[in-house]
Amino acid sequence: MSLLLTGGYVVTMDDAGTEHENGWVLVENGFVQAVGDGPPPGAERVESLNGALVTPGLVNTHHHLYQTLTRTRAQEADLFTWLKALYPLWGRIDAESEYAAARTGLAELALSGCSTAFDHHSVFPPGREGIVEAEVQAARELGVRIVASRGSMDLGESQGGLPPDSLVEDGDAALAATEALAATLHEDGPGARVQIAVAPCSPFSVTKRLMTESADLARRLGLRLHTHLAETVEEEEYCKGIFGCRPVEYLEQVGWLAGDVWCAHCVHLSDEDIARFGSVGTGVAHCPTSNLRLGAGVAPVAAMLAAGVPVGLGVDGSASNERSDLFLEVKQALLVARGRGGPDALTARAALRLGTRGGAEVLGRDDLGSLEPGKCADLAVWRTDGLSFGGADDPVAALVFAGPHRVERLLVGGEEVVADGRLARADENEIAREHRVQAERFAA
Numbered sequence: 005m006s007l008l009l010t011g012g013y014v015v016t017m018d019d020a021g022t023e024h025e026n027g028w029v030l031v032e033n034g035f036v037q038a039v040g041d042g043p044p045p046g047a048e049r050v051e052s053l054n055g056a057l058v059t060p061g062l063v064n065t066h067h068h069l070y071q072t073l074t075r076t077r078a079q080e081a082d083l084f085t086w087l088k089a090l091y092p093l094w095g096r097i098d099a100e101s102e103y104a105a106a107r108t109g110l111a112e113l114a115l116s117g118c119s120t121a122f123d124h125h126s127v128f129p130p131g132r133e134g135i136v137e138a139e140v141q142a143a144r145e146l147g148v149r150i151v152a153s154r155g156s157m158d159l160g161e162s163q164g165g166l167p168p169d170s171l172v173e174d175g176d177a178a179l180a181a182t183e184a185l186a187a188t189l190h191e192d193g194p195g196a197r198v199q200i201a202v203a204p205c206s207p208f209s210v211t212k213r214l215m216t217e218s219a220d221l222a223r224r225l226g227l228r229l230h231t232h233l234a235e236t237v238e239e240e241e242y243c244k245g246i247f248g249c250r251p252v253e254y255l256e257q258v259g260w261l262a263g264d265v266w267c268a269h270c271v272h273l274s275d276e277d278i279a280r281f282g283s284v285g286t287g288v289a290h291c292p293t294s295n296l297r298l299g300a301g302v303a304p305v306a307a308m309l310a311a312g313v314p315v316g317l318g319v320d321g322s323a324s325n326e327r328s329d330l331f332l333e334v335k336q337a338l339l340v341a342r343g344r345g346g347p348d349a350l351t352a353r354a355a356l357r358l359g360t361r362g363g364a365e366v367l368g369r370d371d372l373g374s375l376e377p378g379k380c381a382d383l384a385v386w387r388t389d390g391l392s393f394g395g396a397d398d399p400v401a402a403l404v405f406a407g408p409h410r411v412e413r414l415l416v417g418g419e420e421v422v423a424d425g426r427l428a429r430a431d432e433n434e435i436a437r438e439h440r441v442q443a444e445r446f447a448a
Contacts, residue, residue, distance in 0.1 A: 118331075
């Protein structure tokens with residue numbers, strides 16, 4: 005069935021930055037058929053946007069959904085101290101608690117206008133099965149797209165790593181489990197709802213061998229690669245002490261400095277590092293709120309964009325952000341860039357692009373991130389008649405500067421995920437109740 009949404013301000017995020025003041029979007033079979041201004045085409049179903057603002061659905065490039073279970077812990081800690089405080093609690097994770105955590109995090113994301121989320125999960129306590137499958141189930145039920153990862157940690161405290169030995173795995177077993185998940189869950193092609201990425205956790209929790217073999221596996225299977233990198237000054241000192249080089253040099257040594265890779269954070273990159281990322285197309289998941297919460301610093305995003313580095317946004321874990329709200333990250337990205345580089349460092353539209361087109365590029369999805377013919381019909385509809393838009397002469401700037409917002413409507417593949425500001429396929433209150441039950445198991 006064809007659906008025409010008409011009478012709104014449509015922000016396409018195409019290469020030309022086209023915006024239609026009196027715009028319409030024609031959707032058919034889960035994809036955008038046409039976008040325009042003025043007299044609309046016919047359709048089997050026609051709905052008025054009533055002057056609302058329409059953007060592509062937001063794309064989240066870095067999250068840890070299980071961390072919704074452990075919010076507000078280690079409130080004044082730096083990254084390493086925070087991790088050491090939380091690792092013992094995360095050792096309690098299982099499929100049941102992961103399902104509750106994923107429903108909560110993905111529901112929050114959807115209500116913030118996010119249609120696609122990447123989750124980086126690398127905590128697999130011995131004997132616990134079905135953890136990644138549980139979060140995929142949650143995504144399917146809510147109707148959002150997910151890029152899940154079967155991450156890994158094989159460098160425990162006894163070997164000089166950060167995580168406790170009880171949470172690290174055998175590297176070969178982790179790789180085999182990753183390949184098995186990809187065989188059963190990964191979808192290729194335009195409109196894919198579920199994909200798998202290969203994502204060893206970090207330089208301080210993964211051996212060099214596992215990093216190298218993860219890259220080999222990903223390239224053999226045609227999957228993308230992800231890890232944390234250059235988040236803190238302490239990480240740089242760790243890499244120098246253990247590997248004898250800086251984080252980006254280490255990335256190159258293990259075969260990860262490439263266009264099928266994206267890294268979370270990248271707060272502490274030199275000008276040379278940025279140029280190397282830009283030259284090969286290695287992407288960055290910018291997580292401004294989390295970096296501020298842990299006192300890690302502010303990533304040099306303006307310099308990255310100038311060098312051609314693909315950059316998207318991530319909320320990061322809900323224990324270092326506490327809020328799975330991707331639109332908040334759009335505003336935060338704008339503000340921290342200006343705090344670092346002045347009022348012209350990033351525009352409102354460039355910030356919104358990070359959360360849409362930029363995120364799709366980082367995830368290697370050319371079917372997402374913009375409203376153009378042939379792209380997925382992932383649309384976020386934002387009301388403009390509320391208090392926060394009053395007096396604004398630019399609706400796009402009003403959306404960004406006045407955020408965060410609860411999305412009025414969210415379509416993913418042309419199917420309703422949020423309607424009238426509420427989840428269309430689930431009960432928000434029921435999700436919260438079940439989540440509280442599971443979260444009690446993670447009390448310190």
